[in-house]
């Protein structure tokens with residue numbers, strides 16, 4: 453009688469040898485298209501965000517900053533994918549450039565148009581790749597269907 457389990461364990465060994473070990477550096481596993489790595493564009497957005505926006509909207513975009521509390525602002529929690537789902541990039545852009553009520557306009561001298569677009573990428577990322585934060589429970593229920 454042939455021993456199928458011998459073959460199985462050989463196949464398993466092979467699979468283990470080929471599969472990327474979990475915990476390898478992001479470059480090796482990131483090739484699969486999971487946008488974990490911060491692109492250059494988002495990095496610029498992050499820089500400006502941390503300089504001009506995080507004092508109100510919070511480092512992780514959840515809107516729970518000291519300044520927001522002091523100013524009694526009710527800010528959306530951008531770590532919730534639903535919070536910005538109904539706003540187009542253009543609407544976000546106008547909001548950032550022109551401001552609204554207590555939201556100050558971002559001067560072109562502080563962020564050029566393409567830099568604002570980088571900020572928008574960065575903001576939208578809060579619900580996908582929250583920067584190390586005592587994160588709220590990750591939302592697995594996706595209603596947008598954009599992932600597949």
Ligand code: HEC
Nearest residue numbers: 501504505508525528544547548552553554555556558571
């Ligand atoms: C002084 C506090 C403050 C700062 C600084 C600030 N915001 Fe806001 N932001 C607000 C408030 C308040 C609102 C809600 C305005 C409204 O709807 O009346 C808002 C709304 C927004 C919105 C619309 C979506 C939403 O969540 O309501 C975006 C996008 C936004 N801010 C981005 C930015 C960016 C990008 C920066 C930095 C360039 C920034 N904000 C800086 C207070 C601030």
